[in-house]
Amino acid sequence: MSHPMANFDEKEIFFDESYVAKLGLIVTESAQELGKKINKHLIRWATDAGMDYDSFIVESECPRFSSGDGKGIIKSTVRGDDLFFLVDTGNYSCTYKMFGVQNHMSPDDHFQDLKRLIQAASGKAHRITVIMPILYGSRQHRRSYRESLDCAFALQELQNMGVSNVITFDAHDPRVQNAVPLMGFDNVIPSYQVLKTLLRSASDLQIDRGHFMVVSPDEGAMQRNMYYASVLGVDLGMFYKRRDYSRIINGRNPIVAHEYLGDSVEGKDIFIADDIISSGESMLDIAYELKKRKARRIFAYSTYAIFTNGVDAFDKAYRDGIISGVLGTNLTYRTDALRQREWFYEVDVSKYIAYFIAAINQEMSISKILDPLEKIKDLLARR
Template sequence: MTASARDIIFNHSERVAPLGLIAIPGSEELGKKVNDYLVTWSREAGYDYDNFLIENECPRFSSGDGKALIKNTVRGYDVYIIADFGNYSLEYPLFGRMNRMSPDDHFQNLKRIIQAIGGKAHRINVITPILYGGRQHRRNYRESLDCAVALQELQNMGVSNIIAFDAHDPRVCNAVPLMGFDNIIPTYQVLKALFKYVNDFKMDTDHFMVVSPDEGALNRNMYYSSVLGVDLGMFYKRRDYSQVVNGRNPIVAHEYLGNSVEGKDVFIADDIISSGESMLDIAIELKKRNAKRIFAYATYPIFTNGLEAFDKAYADGKIDYVFGTNLSYRTPELLSREWFCEVDVSKYLSYLIMALNHDMSISKVIDPHQKISALLEKHKND
């Protein structure tokens, strides 16, 4: 960021209100990284800020009840609350036993923090990289639609803006058409990490290809193929609609549509790796078609069924790298795997917060086409 940009962003007369950052329990790691960037940039711009984080606590009683405490003033602040609904590593006592925190528990903590603010803040912005209930993005028959109801609840509590990353289906924002909702796709950060960790491939139609793992992920993979100037293929899931297993119709086969992948490096992008079965099935199918190397990316690498299947796939040469962001909790075991490459999005999020705090347009931040073009040109020259 140039000195002139810092001067504009940290001009006191242009900011909405003093900036306050609240990282609720489970999101402290990301909150600290964002705070470090904000402090560094403010000092470089000539302002004496040493901390934007607002100390908070969400204690739980042994009966399961809880509350939120905010230990600094937030009166008149432009507050940004970071909530990681996917962090299952936290525990709390419940009737003498330790209980893991679920997304429901994190959402309750978020609401408790908003209650503790008590309407004193100038504006409340909620940063939820993983949308609460976001995987259930549409309603069929007599089903709940938790994400839409949660968004409406936050709006009624006074939240002005929601910032999400790579939502499973961003159309859920139609539930709150009068509230700000930004769905951010960290495309540039992903490609930057790809060039950092893998520097021995050719980015052209003869050697590289993008493949969508299913029809739902087609748009994000279409963007990658367009900006990279390479071919796009896709798989679609053929399901058995005569039965339901674990709440969904089981997949019978992955059918491929597209040009040949023979001898090419293949990049696969999705929003989440949960069990990882679909990603591994697709990698196996691509290897059957003589693909060279497989680079998988998921914004949220949660690996609900563990890492053993990916360890075996890596050892067998079925998959080469898995990329994932630091927007949600990653286990120490995952971070230690040689096949996993982390995509740091904290700087990007910090820039978004700064721009919003000064009512600056974020359209160029959301659309990184120029940055990607410069990155590709640099890679080509190198």
């Protein structure tokens, strides 16, 4: 069987220096770990093609004045370069001092630093692509009352600054791209990388209708879970959230109950996929409900496992046999406490991003990268 990315051979990515413009990777403070991994892949491919590159990363920084004002600095020429800006708007571990007080950077701060660095390029780049795994403001994706539309406005800002492409992962609502119909927008789902990690972490999984099932945690996550169920050839169930629309708590109508729709889960291993585990309460409620229905093992996945309330509740659920594993990507900041947990499995997406960077730089089609169906089939066939 031919490789699904046969027209995207690693050894030919930088062949003959046939790129459109010299590649430059500008990594904000928030994404240093991921940026270094991406850079290693790019260097290896260039070296395999007989080219001499020490690094594709262009040195930059966003220092702060003591008053809190900041500025973006790019430390070498980028004139005519094909620039890729990498930012993690969810990395709250980054700090700066303001009037002597240590402040943790918010998504607003990270987005502002991104704009500062784009400004620092002074319009001299050949093309600008922004890689923003957590799309800034994406949880405020629609207007229900007199509300701001942060994500749509932010995308328009980037377009007005000369950004040609935005690459994001598992956007809360990808329809937000309608705000910028003339700008490139790729919403990427790392489904192959997720399944690869899941099957390595639980090698005894039997992927068939009698032993395995996919369950959507709510109606909003149906599309991604439907994809997993379809490519794996298993049944799909779902929960819907019954809410109290008479009250608003923390900006949202509180959930009264999780109601299940679907076939029996008794004796089956369950896989649940969502875009984000925030507090984790909803995911745990669903896990406990599935256990009441005699599900065997439960594996949860979220592209962004941020655990805003800590991991203690998941520790207890793991000890009690409710949750067997949680998968999360390295697309955003993970605490050391989370990464050390026995039940947490990290999904590395750095190579996938490197593919995108190389393909865009070479003006190659990314359709093969976006559709990993053949790779998933090959993965399942090798088990």
